[in-house]
Amino acid sequence: MLCEHCGKRPATVHLTEIVQGQKSEYHLCETCAREKGEAAYQAIAGAFSVNQLLSGLMNFDPWVQERVETAAPPRCEHCGMTFNQFSQIGRFGCPHCYDAFSPGLDSLLRKIQSSDQHVGKVPKRRGGAIGMKRELQKLRLELQQRIAEERFEEAAHLRDRIRYLEQQTGT
Amino acid sequence: MSLGDFLSQSGSKWLRDEGPDSDIVISSRLRIARNLAGQSFPTIATEKDQRYVLEAVRQAASGSAVRRLGEFEMLVLKDISDLDKQVMVEKHVVSPALVDAPGGAVLLRKDEEMSVMVNEEDHLRMQCMLPGYQLDQALKMADELDDAFEETLDFAFDENKGYLTACPTNVGTGMRASIMLHLPVLVVTGNINRILSAVTQVGLTVRGIYGEGSDALGNLFQVSNQITLGQSEQEILSNLHGVANQIIEHERVARQHLLREARMRVEDRVCRSFGILAYSRQIDSKEAMQRLSDVRLGIDLDIIKGVSSSILKELMVATQPGFLQKYYGHEMSPGERDIKRAALIRERLRMDSQGLK
Numbered sequence: 001m002l003c004e005h006c007g008k009r010p011a012t013v014h015l016t017e018i019v020q021g022q023k024s025e026y027h028l029c030e031t032c033a034r035e036k037g038e039a040a041y042q043a044i045a046g047a048f049s050v051n052q053l054l055s056g057l058m059n060f061d062p063w064v065q066e067r068v069e070t071a072a073p074p075r076c077e078h079c080g081m082t083f084n085q086f087s088q089i090g091r092f093g094c095p096h097c098y099d100a101f102s103p104g105l106d107s108l109l110r111k112i113q114s115s116d117q118h119v120g121k122v123p124k125r126r127g128g129a130i131g132m133k134r135e136l137q138k139l140r141l142e143l144q145q146r147i148a149e150e151r152f153e154e155a156a157h158l159r160d161r162i163r164y165l166e167q168q169t170g171t
Numbered sequence: 172m173s174l175g176d177f178l179s180q181s182g183s184k185w186l187r188d189e190g191p192d193s194d195i196v197i198s199s200r201l202r203i204a205r206n207l208a209g210q211s212f213p214t215i216a217t218e219k220d221q222r223y224v225l226e227a228v229r230q231a232a233s234g235s236a237v238r239r240l241g242e243f244e245m246l247v248l249k250d251i252s253d254l255d256k257q258v259m260v261e262k263h264v265v266s267p268a269l270v271d272a273p274g275g276a277v278l279l280r281k282d283e284e285m286s287v288m289v290n291e292e293d294h295l296r297m298q299c300m301l302p303g304y305q306l307d308q309a310l311k312m313a314d315e316l317d318d319a320f321e322e323t324l325d326f327a328f329d330e331n332k333g334y335l336t337a338c339p340t341n342v343g344t345g346m347r348a349s350i351m352l353h354l355p356v357l358v359v360t361g362n363i364n365r366i367l368s369a370v371t372q373v374g375l376t377v378r379g380i381y382g383e384g385s386d387a388l389g390n391l392f393q394v395s396n397q398i399t400l401g402q403s404e405q406e407i408l409s410n411l412h413g414v415a416n417q418i419i420e421h422e423r424v425a426r427q428h429l430l431r432e433a434r435m436r437v438e439d440r441v442c443r444s445f446g447i448l449a450y451s452r453q454i455d456s457k458e459a460m461q462r463l464s465d466v467r468l469g470i471d472l473d474i475i476k477g478v479s480s481s482i483l484k485e486l487m488v489a490t491q492p493g494f495l496q497k498y499y500g501h502e503m504s505p506g507e508r509d510i511k512r513a514a515l516i517r518e519r520l521r522m523d524s525q526g527l528k
Contacts, residue, residue: 079211091292093215095208095327095335098342105339109332112340114374115401118333120344121314123321130330 003029076100132169136162174518177498178489183262183283183300186485190303194471195419197351197391197484200263200300201309203317204293204336204345208325212337213272213290221274224294227324228287232278236319241280243287248275257493263300266291285316292337293345295320302484304415306348306408313346314404333400343400348411351380352418353483355390355468356425366421367392370414374398389460389487394418430472441469445478448516453509459490459516478523486516 003011009029074083081093083101092098098105109116122130139162146155172180179187185198206212207227211220229245231237248256248270259265264283269275269291278287288296297316299309320326327335333343341347357363367377376397379387394415396407429437444465447454454462467483469475479485488494490512496502499511 079215081215089214090339091214091337092212092335092339094211095206095329098329098332098335109339109342109400113343113400114398117331118329118343118400119406120333120346120403121317123326123328124318125321126325126328133330 001027003027003032005029005032074101074104129169132165136165136169139165174498174515175522178485178519181258181262181494181497182485182488183264185284185300185302186262186488187481188302189481190301190305192419193303193480195353195422196304196415197353198263198300198302199305199309199348199350200298201306201313201346201348202296202298203313204334204341204347205295205297205317205320205324206327206335206337207294208327210294210327213274213292213294214337216274216290218274221290225274225276225289228276228278228289228295228320231320231323232287234319234323236322237316240316240319241282241285243278243280243285245276245278248272248277254493254496257491258497261488261491261493263488266296268292285312287316287320293341304350304419306350306411310346310348310404310408340397341399344402344404344407346399346404346407347395348408349393349395350411350415352392352394352415352422353390353464353467354392354418354422355464356429357418357422358387358390359429360425362421362425363392366418370394370418371397373410373414374402375411375414388457389464389483391460391464391487426468426472437468437472438474441465441472441474445469445475449520450517451513453506454513454516455509456490456512459512460487463487463516478520482519482523486519489519490515 001011003009004027006029009031011027012030013028014025075081076093076097077100078096079093081097083104086092086097086101092101106116122134139158143155143158143162146152146158190196190199207224210216210224213221213224216224225247232243232245237243248265256265256270259277260267260270262283264279264286265277265288269277269288272291274290276289278289280286284300286298286300288298297313297320299312299316301309301312329335334345336342336345354363357366370377374397375394377392377394380389380391380393394411396411398407402410444462448459448462448466463483463486466475466478467480470478470480470482489498492503492508495508495511495515498515503511
C-alpha cells in the first residue's frame with residue numbers, strides 16, 4: 001500500500017483514530033506522518049498522550065492547516081499564547097484563549113466532545129442570571145408542549161412564571 | 172509499629188471500608204476541574220502566578236463554607252519528602268502529574284475521601300474517592316465542595332463553554348467520574364475485549380489500572396467518562412451507570428456460570444494462589460496482583476473464608492514501592508522489594524487468621 005498523502009513511498013504508519021465512536025484510518029509513510037502531525041509519528045514511537053492526540057487532531061484539521069499557513073495566526077492578547085503553540089501542546093494558556101481561538105475551537109470541540117454547548121452546572125453565585133436564562137428556555141419549550149397538548153391551565157401558569165423571569169432578567 | 176497500625180494510619184478510608192457492590196466495584200472516584208477567572212492556567216503560569224493561586228485557595232479553604240465540610244490540611248508538595256509524595260500517589264490521593272508540577276499543593280481532608288489538588292493541570296482539581304459503587308454520593312460531595320469554594324472564589328466560566336479548563340478535553344462540566352472494577356472472570360473467559368470495545372462507543376473509556384488493555388494487572392479496570400461538554404453531570408453519570416450495571420451483571424453471571432461448570436478448577440486456582448501468598452518468600456508485583464485477584468475472587472465466591480475482602484485493594488496499594496519503603500524504613504533494590512513484598516503479604520494474611528483486624 002502506498003502512502004495516502006504523497007502516493008510515492010510505502011505506507012508504514014497506520015493510524016486509527018476513534019472519536020465519538022467514529023473510526024478513521026490513516027495510512028501514511030513515515031515522512032508524511034512526521035509532517036502531518038506528531039500524533040501519527042508518536043504512534044510508532046510508542047509514547048502517546050492525550051495532548052499529543054489532540055495536537056494530532058488539530059494538525060489534521062483543514063481549518064488549522066489553513067491557519068498554520070497564513071502569516072498571522074490568532075494569538076491570545078491576554079496571555080500571549082498563539083494558536084500554533086496551543087495546537088502543539090494541546091492546552092490553553094488562560095481562560096481568554098477560548099475566545100481568542102474561538103472559530104477553529106468549536107469544530108475541535110465538536111470532534112472531541114459531544115457538542116460545543118455546555119448544559120451542565122452553572123456557578124451559583126456568579127451564574128444566577130445564566131441560570132434564569134436557562135430556566136426561561138426550558139419553560140418556553142414546556143409552554144409550547146402544553147399548548148400543543150391543549151393543557152391550557154398549566155400553560156397559563158407557565159406563562160406567568162415566564163413573565164416573572166423575563167422581568168427579572170430584563171429580557 | 173505493627174502492620175495493622177501502619178495500614179490504618181497510612182491508608183485512606185476508601186482502602187479500608189466496603190461499599191455497595193464492592194464484590195466488583197472497588198472504588199468510585201469523581202473529580203471536577205476549576206480555574207480562577209482571569210488567571211493564567213498552570214500551563215504557562217509563573218512562580219508568582221502559582222503562589223497567587225495557592226494563596227487564594229488557602230484563603231478560601233479557611234472560610235467557613237469549606238470548613239463546614241470537614242477538617243482539611245494544606246500540604247505544599249515541595250515541603251514533603253519524595254517518599255511521602257510517592258505514597259500519596261500510590262493511594263490515588265494525588266496524581267503523578269501533581270508531584271512533578273512546580274508550585275503544586277494538595278488540600279486533604281483527614282479521611283482522605285476528599286482532596287483538592289492545586290496547580291496541577293488546572294488551578295483546582297477537587298476529588299472525592301469512595302469505596303464501592305458510590306458515584307452519586309461522590310458527585311454530591313464534590314458538588315458541595317465546589318459550591319463551598321465558589322462562595323469566595325470566582326471561577327472561569329463561560330455561558331456557552333461552561334467551566335473553562337486548561338485542556339479542551341475537560342471543558343464544560345470539568346467532571347471526570349470513574350469506577351474501578353475487578354473483572355477476573357470476564358478476563359478469564361475472554362469476554363472482556365468485547366465489552367471494552369463496546370464501552371468506547373458511548374463516550375466512555377476503559378483502561379487497566381496497572382498495565383494496559385486486557386493485560387491489566389490484577390484484572391482491575393477503570394471506566395470513566397470521556398465527554399465533559401454537551402451533557403449535564405447527571406446525564407454523564409447515568410450513561411456511566413447504564414454501562415457499569417451491565418458490566419457488573421455480566422461479571423456476576425459469568426462467575427456463577429464458571430462455578431457451575433468448573434468448580435474444581437476455580438477452587439484449585441484460588442486456593443493455590445492463597446497458598447502462594449501465604450507462604451512465598453519473594454514475589455514480584457505482577458504475580459502478587461494476579462494472586463491477590465484470585466484470592467479476592469475466592470472470597471467473593473465463598474471458597475476462601477476468614478480473609479477480609481478489602482485485602483485486594485489494601486495490598487495492591489501497600490505492596491507498591493513507596494509503601495514498602497515507608498513500612499520497612501529504608502530504600503530497597505527491586506530484588507529486596509520482592510522479598511519484603513512477600514513478607515508484608517504474609518503478615519497481612521496472618522492478621523486475619525489471628526482475628527487482628
